[in-house]
Amino acid sequence: MNPSGAGRHAAHRWNQAKPVIMTVDDDAMVSAAISRDLRSRYGADYRIVRATSGDQALAALAKLALRNQPVALIASDQRMPGMTGIQMLEQSRSQAPTAKFLLLTAYADTEVAIRAINDIGLDYYLLKPWEPPAERLYPIIDDLLDDWREANPDHSADVRVVGHRWSDRSHEVKNFLARNHVPYQWYDIERSAAGQQLGDLAEASVTDLPLVLIPDGDTLRAPSNLDLADALGLRTTARQPLYDLCIVGGGPAGLAAAVYAASEGLSTVIVEREAPGGQAGQSAAIENYLGFPRGLTGADLTHRAVAQVGRFGAEMVLARSVIGIETRGPVHAVLSDGAGDLEARAVLVATGVSYRQLAATGISELNGRGVYYGATASEASQCQGDDVYVVGAANSAGQAVLNLARFAKRVVLVVRGPDLERGMSRYLIERITAAENVEVRCRSEVVGCRGDGHLESVTLLDNGSGRTEEIATSWLFIFIGASPHTGWLGSEVVRDDKGFVVTGPELLGSHDQQHWPLSRPPYALETSVPGLFAAGDVRLDSMKRVASAVGEGAMAVYLVHQYLATI
Template structure:
C-alpha cells in the first residue's frame, strides 16, 4: 500500500515550491507530498486519487487564489476526503476568513505566512494533525470497488460474477455513502449508468458487461487454439469433472461457460451430500477446488463467453461464440445443467436482481442483517438458502406450495431447518 498523501495548493509558484521542499524534508519517509498551483487542477487530482483509492491525510491550502478561494476548495475536496485534516495558509488580511472557516468547513488549523522556521511554526502543527489522522484512519481496500445501489440489477450481476469468480471486491452503496456518491458523480452523472467499477490502477468501467470485466481482471475470455480434442459447454460440477478427467488423459480440452465456473451449485451456501466432503463444502469452495484442479491438469477455461450455435460437419463439431469466434473439436460435451424455474408472477421479472434473487444470492446477505426474508420454494436450493440467511436475517419465512418439505428436500436439510428457531415454514402457499 502506497504512503498517504499531503496535498498542497498555492498559486504562487515560489511559495508552492518552498512548501513542497519543507514538507518533503520532514515527511518523505511516511507521506507522499503532492503540489498544485491551480484549484481546478487540484480538484481533478483529488478525484483521480479517490478513484485509485489513495489516501489523502492532509490538505495545506492557500486562502487567496484566483478563481477559487482556499475555503471553497476545501469544501469541495471534503466531498472526497471528509476525514483529511485541513490547514489554511493565510496572510494577515485573511485571518478573519480563516477563523470563519473553522465553523463553516471544520477547518483544523490556519498558518500565517511566512512559516519560517518550519521546525517551530510548521512541523509541530502538522505533526499533531497527522498523528490525530493516523489514529482514526482506516486502511483503504486495495482492490476492485463496485459502486451502485441495492436496487440496481446490473450491480447485483457484477457483484455476483466477481464473488463466484473468487475475486475480492468492496461494495460501495451510493445511497448510503456520500463519498461513494461523489466518486460516481465524478465519472458519471447519470444514476442509471450503474454500477461503476474502480480498479487499483485508477481506471473505471461504467455498467460493463461481465465479458469486459472478465477480460479486465485477467480471466480468459478468448481461446488460445482454433481446434481442441474436446470442448465442454457448461462449467458446473459435471463440466468441471469432465474437464479434469479429459485433461488428465492428455486431451486438449476447452471448458466454456457464459458466466463463470461452478454453475448453479456454485451459488449454494452449503453442500453436504457431495462425495469426499464429510463435513460439507460451500458451492464456491467446491468450484474453486475443481477449477484449480482442471487448470493444473491443462484444461483451458473460458468465462463470460456464451455458445450461440453448434453444428456438425463430417466427424468434427463446430462451436460458435457470442463474439463471432468459431472453434472446432473432435468431441463435444454439453453440460449446461438445469435452469432455475421462475414463478409466473406479474412484475417479478422487473425486480430480478433488485430485491428478488434466484439461488442463494450470497452477495446480498449482509444487507439483510436483522431483516425479515422470504424464500420461495421447497427443494434443496431453497433449504440451503434459508439456512444461510438465517444467520443474518431476524426471521426467514419459507413459502412452499406443497404440504411439506419431504417430497423434494434432502432429510439432512429438513432436520437443520426444524432445529433453526428463526425459520418459519408456511405450506400450501403460493406467490
C-alpha cells in the same frame, strides 16, 4: 499439492503483525516438534505461537485479540490435564472467531473428535504422530490456511463497485464478481458517504452506474460481463482453433470432465457464459458431498475444481454464450457470440439448468430489484435484520434458508406442497425445523409482487383456505423447478418436451431409431449426434445432485475416448 509450498501460503499483507498459528500441547517435546515443523513451513508468513496448556492458550489468545492480531489456525492436542483440547477450542472461539481448528488426537479419541465437528465447529482432526509432516501434516494445514485466507481477505487490492442497492445491473455485476472469486467491496451511492464520494470523483451520471473501479486499471461504467472479464484479465477467447474436447458449461459435470480429460492428455476447453460452478457454485453449504465431513460451500468446491482444471492444462473461456453447433465432417464447430467458431473432435454439453420463472403478478419488473433467482452465499449479509421470503422445497432452497437465517431477522420458506419431505434431504429439514427465526409455510404460493423501483411486498395465497395476504418485504429468493439450457442446440439433437437432452439407449427405445444415424448403438451419454455428449442436470432423467453430475462428467470422458478411437 505443491510440495515446497513456495509462494502458495503467502499470507495477505496485513498492516499489523503476521497472522498467528497457535499450537497447544502439554508435552514439551511434542510442542517443540510441531512448532518446529510449522515454523519451517509457514514461519515466513505466519507467527507461530506455542502454549503448553489450555489456560495458557486462552490467555495468549486474549492478548492477541486486544492487539487486533488475526489468528488463522489453532492446532491443539486433545488429552491435556485440566482442560481438553476440545474444551479449549470451544472457549477460544470468542477470542479468535475466524480461526481454523485442528485437533491432534489418538485413535481412541476419534469418536469424540467426530462429535466435535458438529459441537464446536472442529475443522479437522489428525491422528498422532504426523510424521512425515510433508505427507501427513502440511497438506491438511495447507487446505485449512487456504480456506482461512479465502474467508479473511486483505481488502486493500479489492475491486470496488459503486451503484444503487436495488439496481438489477449492480446485482448482476456483484454476482459475476462473486462467482468468479474476485474480491470486491460494495458502496451504495445513496446510503454510503464513501460511495457518494467515489461517484463524484468519477463524475458519474445515472447511466454510468454501476461503476467498477479496478486497482491499477480503468474505471468501468455500467460494464457488461464481457467488459468485466476482459478488464480483470479473465480469458474470453480460446487459444487454439481445434481441440480434442470442448465442454459447454462449467458446472460440476463440466469441471469434472475437464479435469479427467486434461489429466488423460486430451486438449480440452470449457466455454462458460457466466462463471464456473453452475447452480452448485451458488450454494451456501453442500453437506452431503463425499470426503467433506463438515461440508463445504459451492464457491469452495468450485474454487478447488477450477484449480484442478488449470493444473492439468485445460482452458476456460468465460463470459461467452454458445449460440449453436454445427457438424463439419469429423469435427464439431461450437458457435459463440462474437468470439468466432471453436472446433473440437468431440463436444460435451454440460450447461445444466436454471430456476424456473415464478408466475406471479408484477414480478418481472422487479427481477434484480429485490426478486432473485438463486442466491450466492455472499448475498445473505445484505439482508441483515430484514424479513426474507424464499420459494422452493428442494435442497437448494433449504441451504439458502439456513444461510439467510444467519443474518435476516426472519426467513419464511414458502412451499407449495404439503411438506418438505418429498424434495429435501432429512439433514436440512431437521436444521430448518430447529432454527428459531425460520418459518415454513406449506400449501402456500407467492402470487403477486409489488413495489416502486424495488420489491416492497409479496402476496401469499393459502391453497388450503384460498385466502390471500399481502406482506411487506424487500427480499424474495426463488428456487423452483429446473429449465435446461438447450435452446442453442439444433433440431438434430433429440430432447424431450421440456428441453432435456435424450442420450444413450433411450434414443433407440422411446424414440424412433431414425434419430440415430450409425450402425453401432450410441454410447451411454451420447446424444443423437455422434460425438456430441451430454452430462449432468441437462440430461434427461439425471439425478440432479452434485455428486452424480461429477460422476457423469468423469464417465463422459471415458466415452469420449471410445468415440475418438473410432474416427
